[in-house]
Amino acid sequence: MTVSFEPEYCTGCGLCEVTCPKSAINVIKTVSGYHADIEGCIDCGVCTVYCQYGALTLDTSPFSQILDKIKYSKTEVNFENCVFCGKCAENCPRDAIDVEKRLEKDRVRLGYVRIGEGCIQCRNCVMFCPTDAVRIVRGRPEIDESKCIYCQICQGVCPKDVIEIHCDSCKIKFEYAVSGNVDVDIGCSLCGTCEMVCEFDAIHVNRIFAGEQSFDGNKCLGDECTICINICPNNAISYEYGDGKIVAFGDSCNFCGKCEKYCPGNAIGIERFVSERYEEIHLPGKISGYHEIHPIIEVSSKCIGCHFCESVCKIAKEINLSEVRGEVEPENCTACGLCESVCPMDAIVVREKL
Structure with missing residues (x-):
């Protein structure tokens, strides 16, 4: 069994590097994103627990067994409170939440359908049904009661009185008629946005560790x-x-340390510790340094000299990146890729020297 790396989820924060007890992981920025070199792994699973973004997984390990034992999951959904409004999914910055909605028709309308003889196949019932519940099969109407809302329109438009709809929808008290499901995938980053926007106290995030920023x-x-x-x-x-x-940190910080890793002035520090709720996990703290970053910035001829890269990065401004063509290896650059992400012409590629 070996650790699996999912590059589409990796943000390059480097937390796996500094918590691996064997220093077996190196996360490298490549042209297409991030790549993890894993060598000397002992399958302990520490990295998979610390990874906040679902990029590292391991089916069986001592730590995964502990998490299974305590029934840990990133989020908990109280379906008694949830109304499936979807606000958690709409606001999730990682698109990690999917809300399925279903109409529980029986909570709104009850009734029954009777089909008689004498259909002349005029198809009025098919044409005017608002829910597409009616079709003509072998010369007589058939009604799908999973779609039928017992509105009685088909009965009203039938010239031969073939269809009888009985509606029993007059109720003293209505029930909430929406049900569904809320799925949270491994890309959840424990930011807590879903918890903050939910008006019904229906979803909560479970952070294995807390921390402090400086x-x-x-x-x-x-x-x-x-x-x-x-x-x-x-x-x-x-x-x-x-x-x-002053750099201020909000409640959505999950202490991944990406800001610490990529700060070119080393002005940010992140410390983390296991929360009281999960103390039995006994996760190790920061035990090694980041690998030494050797950045390479490639600027192609597509560059139009707009200076966007220099507006967001002082390092880019100091090397006049908008005037560069080809490769440069700037000092103090941390290969964060911000200049690459803001370039309107896709003229910049940031990677690390292998």
Whole structure:
């Protein structure tokens, strides 16, 4: 059994690198995204527990067995409270939630259908049925009662009184007539947005660990650098201004450490610890450093010199990236890829030297 790496979920935060007890994982930025070199893995499963984005999975490991024992899941949905409104899915920044809605017709309308003889196949019933519940089969109408709402239109338009609809929908008290399901996939990043937007206290996130963030304004590159706020996968960072720029962390921070890894001034620190609820898991803390990053930026002839890259990154501005063609290996660049993501011409590729 080996750890599986799903590149489409990886954000390059590097948390797996600094928590692997054998330093067996190297996450490298490539032309197409991220790649994980895994060598010397002992299948302990620590990385899969720490990964906040579902990029690392392992079917069987000591830690996965512990999580199974305590019945851990990233989210809990209280279906007694949930009304399947879909706001959690609409607001999920990782598109990790899918809400299925079903109409429980029996909670709204009850009734029965009787079909007699004498149909002349005028098809009025088929034409005017608002739910497409009627069809003509072998010269007589058939009604799909899973679609029928007992509105009696077909009975009213039948010239031969072949159809009889009895509607028993007059009720003293209506029940809520929507049911469904809420699925959360492995891409959930525990940001808690679903929990914040739910008006019915129906969904909750379970974070295995909590943490603390720190910011050193003396090391920050200032207003010209916006890397941390732009690369945060959970949109958890904002800026406040007093005597200078202050990086503030919101409740959606999951302590993945991507901001720490890619901050070119080393101004951000992330510490994490297992929450009281899951203390029996005994996860190791940060035990190794990140691999040394050797960034390469490739600028193609498609560049139009718009300076977007330089507007979001001080490093790009210092090397006049909008005037570069070909490859450069800038100092202090952390290969965050922000310049690549804002380029309107797709003229920039950021990767690491292998």
